[in-house]
Amino acid sequence: MALAKAITLVENRKKDYKNLLEGIYPLTGKALKIGITGSPGSGKSSLIEKMIAGLKAQGLPIAVLAVDPSSPLTGGALLGDRLRMIQHSNDANVFIRSIANRGHLGGLSLSTHEIVDLLQASGKEIIIIETVGVGQSEVDIINVADVVLMVLNPDSGDEIQIFKAGIIEIADIFVINKSDLGGSDNKIGEIRNYFATTAKPPQIFATSVKENKGISELLAGIKQFQQEESGRIDEKRANIKRNYVEKIVAERFREEMRLDSGIADMLQTAAAANPFQLADRIVQKLKTGGIHDKKN
Amino acid sequence: MALAKAITLVENRKKDYKNLLEGIYPLTGKALKIGITGSPGSGKSSLIEKMIAGLKAQGLPIAVLAVDPSSPLTGGALLGDRLRMIQHSNDANVFIRSIANRGHLGGLSLSTHEIVDLLQASGKEIIIIETVGVGQSEVDIINVADVVLMVLNPDSGDEIQIFKAGIIEIADIFVINKSDLGGSDNKIGEIRNYFATTAKPPQIFATSVKENKGISELLAGIKQFQQEESGRIDEKRANIKRNYVEKIVAERFREEMRLDSGIADMLQTAAAANPFQLADRIVQKLKTGGIHDKKN
Numbered sequence: 001m002a003l004a005k006a007i008t009l010v011e012n013r014k015k016d017y018k019n020l021l022e023g024i025y026p027l028t029g030k031a032l033k034i035g036i037t038g039s040p041g042s043g044k045s046s047l048i049e050k051m052i053a054g055l056k057a058q059g060l061p062i063a064v065l066a067v068d069p070s071s072p073l074t075g076g077a078l079l080g081d082r083l084r085m086i087q088h089s090n091d092a093n094v095f096i097r098s099i100a101n102r103g104h105l106g107g108l109s110l111s112t113h114e115i116v117d118l119l120q121a122s123g124k125e126i127i128i129i130e131t132v133g134v135g136q137s138e139v140d141i142i143n144v145a146d147v148v149l150m151v152l153n154p155d156s157g158d159e160i161q162i163f164k165a166g167i168i169e170i171a172d173i174f175v176i177n178k179s180d181l182g183g184s185d186n187k188i189g190e191i192r193n194y195f196a197t198t199a200k201p202p203q204i205f206a207t208s209v210k211e212n213k214g215i216s217e218l219l220a221g222i223k224q225f226q227q228e229e230s231g232r233i234d235e236k237r238a239n240i241k242r243n244y245v246e247k248i249v250a251e252r253f254r255e256e257m258r259l260d261s262g263i264a265d266m267l268q269t270a271a272a273a274n275p276f277q278l279a280d281r282i283v284q285k286l287k288t289g290g291i292h293d294k295k296n
Numbered sequence: 297m298a299l300a301k302a303i304t305l306v307e308n309r310k311k312d313y314k315n316l317l318e319g320i321y322p323l324t325g326k327a328l329k330i331g332i333t334g335s336p337g338s339g340k341s342s343l344i345e346k347m348i349a350g351l352k353a354q355g356l357p358i359a360v361l362a363v364d365p366s367s368p369l370t371g372g373a374l375l376g377d378r379l380r381m382i383q384h385s386n387d388a389n390v391f392i393r394s395i396a397n398r399g400h401l402g403g404l405s406l407s408t409h410e411i412v413d414l415l416q417a418s419g420k421e422i423i424i425i426e427t428v429g430v431g432q433s434e435v436d437i438i439n440v441a442d443v444v445l446m447v448l449n450p451d452s453g454d455e456i457q458i459f460k461a462g463i464i465e466i467a468d469i470f471v472i473n474k475s476d477l478g479g480s481d482n483k484i485g486e487i488r489n490y491f492a493t494t495a496k497p498p499q500i501f502a503t504s505v506k507e508n509k510g511i512s513e514l515l516a517g518i519k520q521f522q523q524e525e526s527g528r529i530d531e532k533r534a535n536i537k538r539n540y541v542e543k544i545v546a547e548r549f550r551e552e553m554r555l556d557s558g559i560a561d562m563l564q565t566a567a568a569a570n571p572f573q574l575a576d577r578i579v580q581k582l583k584t585g586g587i588h589d590k591k592n
Binding site for chain 1: 314317318321530533534537538540541542544545546548549550553563566567569570571572574575578579582583
């Protein structure tokens, strides 16, 4: 309950959210963050349900964060809705939360990172971050996850083309889900082929939620990645942190822009102004009169 | 040719790109910007091909910008590849270009806006901006387009759920493409129903590229929107410009962060640092020692 409240406070940028984040910071950094991406309909939510069952058997406190890029306008939460229906949602050891991309510049990844930190601080040892679609949201997963799973289906045709265009490269582990449909070997072959010249090709697993197959192998594969690629995970975490610091800096300036009534007035004139000159004036104003300027 | 070179210069942030953008600014603001979004496979590219044919008949210089969110890592350009295959690509009056989302914080919309400005300055009167997928990229279209078209298909099932979660609300005009498949009336009914309580519901058109139906009606609908909703377009343009100024400000600080070797050194220590204290120190450094600080 306290965790859910803390997340809402941070998401809504309520008073003291910064103190809260700074306060819990020493408690972060320990959990394994598993990012899961794949197109809608690839069966990510039910796969996660099975993964949770396996992880619970290991006695690990788990959190699932569904990052839903569906809407910046209404803050849709389709993934979360789907997840809430699954069997573990009443389990005290499994915390499930969905967050929406609010279309805020850089907002998705900043608050995702923050919520992951709150989950870590509350003692969750495994944090699963699920996202959907094609585009920026997958990429944001790089900015929080230690290991990224890409979920495909044996019969996925169109999306493999899209994945090949680059998103495929963020994946550490491939999962051919719905393997009961048949044809996973072909898909595995395609992926192997794509990585034929890669020194360390990613692991590939075939899973079936329906037939309850391949899930324990997948969990073992994740554990193996965690153990054998700890250098790579450390490197990822250093990048994630650098990125986080840059985003905090950007947000501080954005916040100053919002809070500075002089700048708000300047922005009101934007329609008629030369945007470059106006930007210059705002930069100067932020540098000389900002609320974070300790000299004042 | 000069236009293509100018776009590359701006996209790659080559020396003098800022002077170029500032120089062409007085020539911008006149074109009609049409944003087109919809899921992969909804037939956007072939619809655009037909729209171009209709617009060319009116003697208008046209540009198509395909914003491809596929990859920040390799900069995939699927939409552009598809567009380049269409018949107008050798036509001097039709300029086609694809740009990739490089995963740069705010980068997509900033450079999209800039390229739209270059196209306007070069005399293009109609600029079509195409994007694909579900998520941030649709939303970025709001940050450049005067009118947003949402392309659906009569048989689209899963995506309507996603669209309903909020993306639907950015659309000014709905297009039920592939109407030859049958069932467009149902889809039109669903959309009407969704907007039943809206004071000014969006226009809806059924189109078929295969049967060459509904395209001229769609073009007339866009023209009607341009004429009857000029107040709304002005309001959109004011928001777009405010947003653009805010992004220029954010980019100037990011640029300073990149160029300041002291900050680069500070970021190198991020893995071991408290991110909030480090961000504070960087904010201070940007305020006192930044390259844009005219006092120095």
